[in-house]
Amino acid sequence: MTPVRTRLGLAAAMGAWSARHRKTAVFGWLLFVVLAAALGNAHGSTRITEAESIPGQVSRAARILDEAGLKSPAAETVLVQSATLGADDPGFRAAVGQVVAAVDATGKAAEVRSPYDTKAVSADGHSALVVLTLKGDPEKAVDEVQPVLDAVAGVQKRNPGLTVVELGDASSGKWMQDQMQTDFARAEWTAVPLALGILLVAFGALVAAVLPVVLALTAFVAAAGLVALGSGFLHTSSDASSVMLLVGLAVGVDYCLFYLRREREERAAGRDAATALAVAAATSGRAVLVSGVTVVVAMAGMFLTGIATFQAMAFSTIVVVVTAVLGSLTVLPALLSMLGDRVEKGRVPFLARRRRPEAAGAATGGRFWNAVLTPVLRRPLAATVLAGAALLALAAPLLTMHTAKLTFQQQLPAGNALVAASQKIEAAFPGSPAPATVVIKAADIDSPAMTAAIADLEAKALAGGRMHGPVEVTVHPEKNVATVGIPLNGTGNDTTSNEALRSLREDLVPATVLKVPGTEAPVTGSTAASYDFNRKMTGSMPLVFGFVVAFAFLLMLTSFRSPVVALTAVVLNLLSVGAAYGVLTLVFQHGVGASLLGTAGVGAVESWVPLFLFVILFGLSMDYHVFVVSRIKEGHDRGLPTRAAIAHGIRSTAGVVTSAAVIMVAVFSVFGSLSMQVMKQMGVGLAVAVLIDATVIRAVLLPSVMTLLGDLNWYLPRWLRRLPDLSHGESAPAATAPATAPETPMASPMASPVGAPSRR
Incomplete structure (x- = not known):
């Protein structure tokens, strides 16, 4: 009988090509992974900037400072606190002096200010803040802060009766950077063995278990390189990298699992190797393709947010899913064609005895x-x-x-030393860890009208009851830019803080500095970032x-x-x-x-x-x-x-x-x-x-x-029948009759070609 030719869907066609050109598919995949990883590593990743990451006034404030060439130096504070001694006690003053001297001796601080000069002493007189800024690029401060942390730790060691702790942008950033690296490594080394162990139980054979994990990891490596290459036009982030590993490993393993299980099921049902692979390509391969397209479409929706962080996540996830689908539809059928029944090599006796044959499992479900x-x-x-x-x-x-x-306190684990330090500072100096900052750009920042407006803003902020001091005003005459730091009541992202922010933006700023013609005054800060991002x-x-x-x-x-x-x-x-x-x-x-x-x-x-x-x-x-x-x-x-x-x-x-x-x-x-x-x-x-x-x-x-x-x-x-038809890919090439007895409908889903009615 002349075999009936059927039009293959994309997944089936890709699987058939890969099975015929096994070496080309396998070595082509390896070359693709190596090139993508090497080029990505050579290019490096371009990260999202602050101006890109948060929309609204926060973004505008960051752009004003960037255009003026102003970068706020990385600021650190050292809390010196005693339950019994007052700030004027000689022992307390000596500890403060040790902090100032030790930090200054590191050579990393651009400025160290004593609390006795800045009046940064708490209302109860038992706490004081040493304020310092670090030298160099604030974006690299996390790499420079360790000597300062060591110096402060040394003072704490010499004064066990006092609390001497440091907190700031660089110290918290360093902890989070180090912890993210540790967590990311732990996730890699934990998730991969877990997936391998589960697959070993599922297949009962080492080769079959290793195959999906290897393909998922190579897909992730290739995708990481492609994302790095693409970061030149669409910046990426550390969150995007974590998400890419998370999704890439999950879908990569799953897609291979779908394909491999169907191929094994057809072989157990009596199909020859070529037919089993063709059936898997036409059915599970198509399911993988549709699923992958769905994930890509869903992730593409994140581009509509207009938020750079979401767009970075969407891009990274789309790249890793497309790469995983490509690997599942090309190199996997090529490898299965090469291996044949050797994919069952390395069988684990106990697990192999427990597993039912695939065909039986397909019929009964367990x-x-x-x-x-x-x-x-x-x-x-x-x-x-x-x-x-x-x-x-x-x-x-x-x-x-x-x-x-x-907030910083919410992100970190309970009991963390930095969280404890932040809580102590916030209790002694409410609002100081995360003040709102009004960034003022004026035609003449030193004009009498603007000077009076800034003073009016400070007075009204302190009189309103939703904000408190100390208010810090920094003027950059040569740039016609000024910043006004105003601590807000509340925890930073609660209703109290949000109401204070709205009052500052909608009432105080328009009533003061914005009355001066030619002035911009966006409000930024951590509360503003949370508020703008949420909106x-x-x-x-x-x-x-x-x-x-x-x-x-x-x-x-x-x-x-x-x-x-x-x-x-x-x-x-x-x-x-x-x-x-x-x-x-x-x-x-x-x-x-x-x-x-x-x-x-x-x-x-x-x-x-x-x-x-x-x-x-x-x-x-x-x-x-x-x-x-x-x-x-x-x-x-x-x-x-x-x-x-x-x-x-x-x-x-x-x-x-x-x-x-x-x-x-x-x-x-x-x-x-x-x-x-x-x-x-x-x-x-x-x-x-x-x-x-x-x-x-x-x-x-x-x-x-x-x-x-x-x-x-x-x-x-009837009116929908003219829609595009993507279901034709379900059909597989006509199977050759197996040597076993005729199968019941429940035992083999491919007893007749999919899409054709049963003649029984």
């Missing part, structure tokens, strides 16, 4: 999944109501969510949400040719995201269960985390949805009734969904164990959402809802 799926399919309405109510209950705390750019993010969220949901719906519609399937996917994803938001709010804002994660409730969720979680989760959850629904549709297109097709799809994907979910949850949980609060929030949010998505959504809600909808799942209105 005891656990059968125990869940059987009652769900028997009573779909009850399952839908119960699971839906549980997710809505988890999502309920979302209604109380408060987002803010977390920009809140304003852009509806646009981003709408963009992501609309494109995800269209992609699912064109992929499955069903508006009902597309709408179901969107609604179920929104439910899992909402539940993740609720858990995030409950744990990190209200502190419920936070101690189990080594942290405490900090009263807020980091500003960018909810939007980031939305786009990432909306993309990643499509991994499972596309993979599972593709198998359901395969069964339906072969002639199975909808309920039987659902049972077949869920059971045949149970093992791979479980393995993929465990890997993602494990990788994300590693980030939830890191020191920085924002990394904890991101990791826990992703882990919870994936866990919910792979269990409640995929095992309960998806089958129950699709069972209730019945044949409506496959309904395509």
